[in-house]
Amino acid sequence: MNIQYKIFSKGCLDVIPLLIPVVPFGVIFGVIGIESGLGSTVTFLMSIIIFAGSSQLAFVQLFTGGATTPVIVSSVAIVNSRHFLYSAVIAQYLTKVKLFWKIVLSYFLTDQAFIVSQKYFKQQPTNKDRHYHLLGSGFTLWFVWQLSTIAGIVLGEFIPKELNLAFAVPLTFISLIIVDIKKIDHLIVAITSGVFAIIFFNLPLRTYIIVAAAAGILVAYGLSHTKLYRK
């Protein structure tokens, strides 16, 4: 067994504990895609083309709500802006690899792969094959995400509309911020955004989401100057 394969396998194994919430998330996405009438092809390909759970759910929610391309694409950009930070952290470990690798690894740079691989990179300051770890963690996550999406698509064909499974979308987003909003500063930002979304819901083209996110980020910027911000 060569060293690159070993590192790749370690990446695959390291990410496994973080896959537990990924499976239901992928299934929910698949079901919602079908229930929203996107069809199995679009739903399946969205998991391959975007490959980012929360922005995929936001996409479906906004698309079925009648939002236009600019609103959907900018919402996806805002939801994904956290990737800039991941990218900045990972960049320092990938200075020596070829462009092709950088492109492939960027595609696989999800929350979970980032968490386990940046930890590994930190422990391996001189290992020139360490990027295989991110390939392993990223690929494993990718594979499980596609399988879960397919499971959701299949389930979605059978689940009756009366179950209101579309409600799983806000519930999933609640589950994603629940730990953050235990902190008062995050709670203030979240309530600002939510209240703005309600007030401006009837703006044309579903632009309320941009207005609400901007309001939340402005408040966050203000809070970052106060004592409420804690590390």
Add this chain to the structure above:
Amino acid sequence: MIWTTLILAGLVTFFTRFSMIALLKKDYFSPRVKIVLSYVPSAVFPAIIFPAVFLNSTGQLVFLDNPKVLAALAAVLVGYLTESVIATILSGLGVLWLLIFFI
């Protein structure tokens, strides 16, 4: 229309991930920008959560007589106590179904 949107959304997602790796910048962001970016989920997701919970299908604000509000409250409470993604989602759906089908 959906294909254009989908491909653009995919490209945007890819470039957020590729950005700093391509630029080889590790200290590109000031501490302030990093702090503000850490608030992004709390600033964006409620904009999807609130309308889905508090508005009915015609866009009217409904607080009382709205099973989604109670279901969301249950999810927040369970999520707060367990910090579990799965428990949060299932408790919200469970309460919603209870209210819709049995009460």
